[in-house]
Amino acid sequence: MPVEKVCVVGMGPGAEDYLIPLARKKIEEADVLVGSPRLTGLFPGKEARGLDFSGEPPTTVSYILENRQRKRIAVLVSGDPGLYSFLGVLARYLRPEEYEIVPGISSVQLAFARLKESWEDAFIHSVHGRKLDGLIEVVKQHPKVALLTDGRLSPREIALYLRAGGIEDREMVVCSDLSYPGERVTRLDMEAAGPQAEDKGNYVMIIRGKRSC
Template sequence: MAGIVKVVGTGPGDENYITPIGLETIKLAEILVGGQRLLDTFANDGQEQFPVDKDLKKAIEYINEKRYSKNIVVLVSGDTGIYSLANYLTKHIDPDDLEFIPGISSIQLMFARIKKPWNEAQILSMHGRTLDIVVEVVKQSKMTALLTGSPWTPQKIADYLISEGVLDMKVIVGKDLSYPWEILIDTTLQELAKVEEDYSNSVMVILNE
């Protein structure tokens, strides 16, 4: 249908984790819009590409210019419904002109890896946030899942929680989830704060048991 923009959740990283309908939707696109990493992973020969950077307004203008004449698919990492560009799109394009195709989020995969249900977990993205919001959430929740990112690495978050009196909690960090080289670190806040390896852009699950 003319003017409809399809938004595909591409999964947690490795292309093997994208859903079949998501992959087929991408193959049929004439234009792909998304972050450069996603374009490099999923674009096919002959497809136009529009890399999305911090200038989201420019991306919206491009989509609106092209969507009535060409089949546009917007790529978002993970799932369309959790800390996604899709939310921004709904504020600037009529939702009736959007079709969301969900994907597997890194949060979902993390809980599958640690074999725990996540229906009661409190979920926060640390991108663009300050650390003070984390303390009360962690103290009041049995389970907190954090999407970490610069400058708030899991180690810095652990160090801050310790400084605020959160001392004896178990923590599991999942880095590079879905890739063959993914790692899981099952430890405590105190031990994690001492680790020097780069664990940025990971999923961090804190257990208040």
């Protein structure tokens, strides 16, 4: 029996308009979708499994390894698979010829599109599931940082941490719920005042030198 390649599909930042046609095709062809209920739930007719990181290998990886020869499996990840996604785990257990990747539009891409700026000079950093340790050095070393967060930290908490580390001369742009109807792009200074600075939701923060306009 031919072995199907596991397909890791980048789902973009959220709204369906940002899902590329090839991603939709791979999802339609799949027998089972693996991913968070937020992503798999977009395709209600499909068999779906959530993510379980417990165990070694993680339970979800074991499921994929055991079933990939008889089922076409699409693993759905938010944004682009190459940026802080489950691909990092999966690639430790599959050989390159055993999987393929469909790129997605990253939250970082969309954040810079909203800012109407290029981002080849941006340093991408994540505090998703990690402590803030190291962020001060990253911000001191890089004039433009795109920071991925995880819903635990508000922009104000990040600003306070940076100020305690001696960083005062930066602007922070908080890009929340990108592509969704409630999308917000808010510029904050290091005082990080105002209700939006308290929001611990789904956001990318761009930290950069202050601009004159």
